[in-house]
Amino acid sequence: MRSLLAMILVLTVACLSPSSTTSTATSRPTTTVTTSTTLQATTTTTLGSTTTTAVPEVKALVTPTGVVVAVLGETAAGYQVTTPCGLEATVSAGTPLYEARVVIDPGHGGEVDTGAVGANGLMEKNLNLTVAQALEAKLVVREIPVLVTRTADYASTLGTRTSLSDHVGADLLVSIHHNAPTPGSSQTPGTEVFIQHQSRDSRRLGGLVWRHVVDELSRFEIEWAAAPDAGVLEVLSTRGNDAYGINRNPKTTSVLAELGYISNPPEARLFATNGYVQAASEALADAIEEFLTGDEDGAGFVLEPRVFNPQPGIGGSVCVDPRLE
C-alpha cells in the first residue's frame, strides 16, 4: 500500500512537470474541470480502489528567461503558451503559476514602444517596470498572489496583457503609466486613473488608487503638473466605449493609472529616485489591499467622461518576441 501511495505521488508530481514525458501524457485523464476553478482532479484507479488527488492547473509560466506567459495546455514536448506578441509557442520548462489575484501591467516596453521620455532621459517603459516590480515585492510580503505582465524590456501586445489577467482569473488588473505632455503646473500631483465604463468595481479600485497615490506623492514638495479634469474618470472614444484597450478588453476589473507627468522636469527628476519608487509602490499596494479586503470607495471622482481617441497599442506586425528559453 505504501508503494502504491508513493506511485500515486510520483504520478501527481509528474503531472506538474512537462519534462517528464510519457507518464504525464498517460497518467493524466483529461477531466478538465471548468475554467472557473483552479483545481483539476486526477483520479487513479488501482485494484478496485480509487484515489482522487487535487492537482492545481498551471495558468501561467515564468519561462527560463524570466518571461511570463499564459499556459494554454501541456503536451509531452512542454507547455503550450501564448508569447508576449500573441503567438503560440512551446516551452519545455519553467516555473508554473497557479493563481494570481492581482495582475500588474508595466505599460509599454521594447525598442519601438518606449512610452514618454523625460528631459533627464528617463524612459517611461523602464520607470513603469521599476514601480511594478517594487509593487510586486510589496504584495508578495503581504501574501497577495501577484503576476506582472512584463518582466524586462520587451514588447507585448495589449491583447496579451489583458488576456493574461482573464486567463489567470485575477480579481484586478492595474496598468502603470507616467503621463505626457505637460498640461500646466499644479500645487498637487496630477494623478489620473482611467476606469472601465459603467463598472462599479473599476470605479472603486480607481478611487482607492487615486486617493492613496495622491496622499503619498503630496509629501514631495515639487512643482507638479495636472490637467483641469485630473482624477478618477472614464475615457471614452468617440464610439462611446472605453478608449484604452487595457480597460476595454478584459473581463477582469482594471484601471490604468497615470501616476504623474514624466514630461514635467521636476517630476522626472523625482521619478528617478528610489524614494519615489518606494512611495508610489507603497501607495498602490495599500490601494490594492484595501480594494480586496474592504468596501471603501476612495476619492477623486470626475463625473464627466473625457472623450479621446488614443493611438492604437503596439501591433503584432511590429512586436518582437523576447527569447523564452
Ligand SMILES: [Zn+2]
Ligand atoms: Zn504610458
